[in-house]
Amino acid sequence: MLARSDNVAAPLRSAARIAAIGVSEILDIGARAAAMRKDGHHVIVLAAGEPDFDTPDTVKEAAWKAMQRGETKYTALDGSPAMKEAIREKFRRDNGLDFAGSEISVASGAKQVIYNAFMATLDPGDEVIVPTPYWTSYADIIRIAGGVPVLVACDATNGFRLTAQQLHQAITPATRWLMLNSPSNPTGATYSEADYRPLLDVLLKHPHVWLLADDIYEHIVYDDFRFVTPAALEPALRDRILTVNGVSKAYAMSWRIGYGAGPMALIKAMAVVQSQSTSNPSSVSQAAAIEALTGPQDYLAERRDSFRIRRDLVVDGLNAIDGIDCSRPEGAFYTFASCAGILGRMTPQGRKIETDRDFCAYLLEETKVAVVPGSAFGASPFFRISYATTQDELREAMARIAAACDALVA
Numbered sequence: 001m002l003a004r005s006d007n008v009a010a011p012l013r014s015a016a017r018i019a020a021i022g023v024s025e026i027l028d029i030g031a032r033a034a035a036m037r038k039d040g041h042h043v044i045v046l047a048a049g050e051p052d053f054d055t056p057d058t059v060k061e062a063a064w065k066a067m068q069r070g071e072t073k074y075t076a077l078d079g080s081p082a083m084k085e086a087i088r089e090k091f092r093r094d095n096g097l098d099f100a101g102s103e104i105s106v107a108s109g110a111k112q113v114i115y116n117a118f119m120a121t122l123d124p125g126d127e128v129i130v131p132t133p134y135w136t137s138y139a140d141i142i143r144i145a146g147g148v149p150v151l152v153a154c155d156a157t158n159g160f161r162l163t164a165q166q167l168h169q170a171i172t173p174a175t176r177w178l179m180l181n182s183p184s185n186p187t188g189a190t191y192s193e194a195d196y197r198p199l200l201d202v203l204l205k206h207p208h209v210w211l212l213a214d215d216i217y218e219h220i221v222y223d224d225f226r227f228v229t230p231a232a233l234e235p236a237l238r239d240r241i242l243t244v245n246g247v248s249k250a251y252a253m254s255w256r257i258g259y260g261a262g263p264m265a266l267i268k269a270m271a272v273v274q275s276q277s278t279s280n281p282s283s284v285s286q287a288a289a290i291e292a293l294t295g296p297q298d299y300l301a302e303r304r305d306s307f308r309i310r311r312d313l314v315v316d317g318l319n320a321i322d323g324i325d326c327s328r329p330e331g332a333f334y335t336f337a338s339c340a341g342i343l344g345r346m347t348p349q350g351r352k353i354e355t356d357r358d359f360c361a362y363l364l365e366e367t368k369v370a371v372v373p374g375s376a377f378g379a380s381p382f383f384r385i386s387y388a389t390t391q392d393e394l395r396e397a398m399a400r401i402a403a404a405c406d407a408l409v410a
């Protein structure tokens with residue numbers, strides 16, 4: 001028998017597939033902000049990827065009624081028939097797209113839909129083109145699935161959009177997917193029909209490349225921008241597009257429901273992945289999401305207006321600061337401003353601001369405003385602000401950032 005002291009646990013040997021995946025910088029910033037709050041500081045956190053609105057009452061009631069009806073059991077693996085019917089209705093109403101139930105997959109969030117798609121289709125060495133700045137989960141999911149994210153830097157002067165020439169140059173025989181996200185997290189950048197067209201024309205010439213369109217911010221668009229989705233624009237590509245969406249953002253329902261629509265063979269392969277991970281998404285969340293997608297939609301416009309006012313408050317506030325330059329995004333609830341003009345300046349504590357990370361650390365330490373450096377999204381020197389918080393908090397944050405920038409010595 002081993003003595004207790006001999007029975008020492010071997011150190012954890014983690015799998016190679018997660019070796020290249022770091023802990024999210026956003027979580028790190030959130031943890032630092034939480035620690036400051038605990039110490040009694042009034043920290044303004046502008047890092048959340050989630051609307052500050054509450055889930056609509058009609059949606060909450062639908063969840064309650066579903067539980068009373070006994071809808072508390074497992075459902076069909078990739079979405080109940082009623083959930084898929086509601087999603088079909090949504091696609092017809094909002095996008096002019098007609099999908100069969102067998103072309104729809106429902107998962108525990110849009111993130112899981114993307115995970116299922118890449119796990120179901122990528123073999124080691126397969127490439128996925130990811131325009132940057134990007135939602136970092138894309139690259140990490142691709143890596144976990146054994147694929148290779150091919151990051152293509154998109155210029156601020158082109159509204160952070162991928163150009164046809166960049167796409168053309170990035171495609172190799174190993175390319176399996178192009179990943180697009182409009183409106184974008186982190187930039188708020190959008191693709192109009194005219195922006196999509198040249199990219200779709202490139203894809204038409206490369207039949208081995210599929211397109212994953214992440215439309216999760218579809219309903220959060222401003223001014224005259226008209227949301228469009230690639231599957232509706234190019235019927236010839238329909239057999240190789242996965243359109244991903246969900247209820248977390250528009251309906252303030254981070255109750256873990258996302259969905260994808262695409263070719264049946266892909267949907268079936270994705271179901272295999274889901275069957276051996278989470279199985280069906282929550283029955284109660286599905287019942288609530290049916291109400292969100294098919295019930296009254298009028299609050300979407302009200303919330304959009306509220307977000308637009310906050311976007312303008314932040315963009316105008318940032319542009320009034322010497323050294324910061326912020327474009328006015330047409331969608332999502334983020335600004336992605338350049339802090340190039342701040343670099344090289346000295347803090348009152350005598351530290352030189354050399355990177356966007358230094359700038360964000362300065363803002364957090366000295367002004368107690370938490371924002372995320374562009375480097376966390378693959379683009380420097382920028383910083384992302386999420387304006388999904390109250391106007392009062394945003395005004396206070398702008399005043400603190402302005403004062404902190406004023407205190408820097410050129």
Ligand SMILES: Cc1ncc(COP(=O)(O)O)c(C=O)c1O
Pocket residue numbers: 049108109110111112135181184185214216245246247248254256257258
């Ligand atoms: C671009 C983008 N896609 C997908 C998601 C995931 O959404 P869900 O909550 O449905 O998993 C997010 C959430 O932050 C996002 O920003």
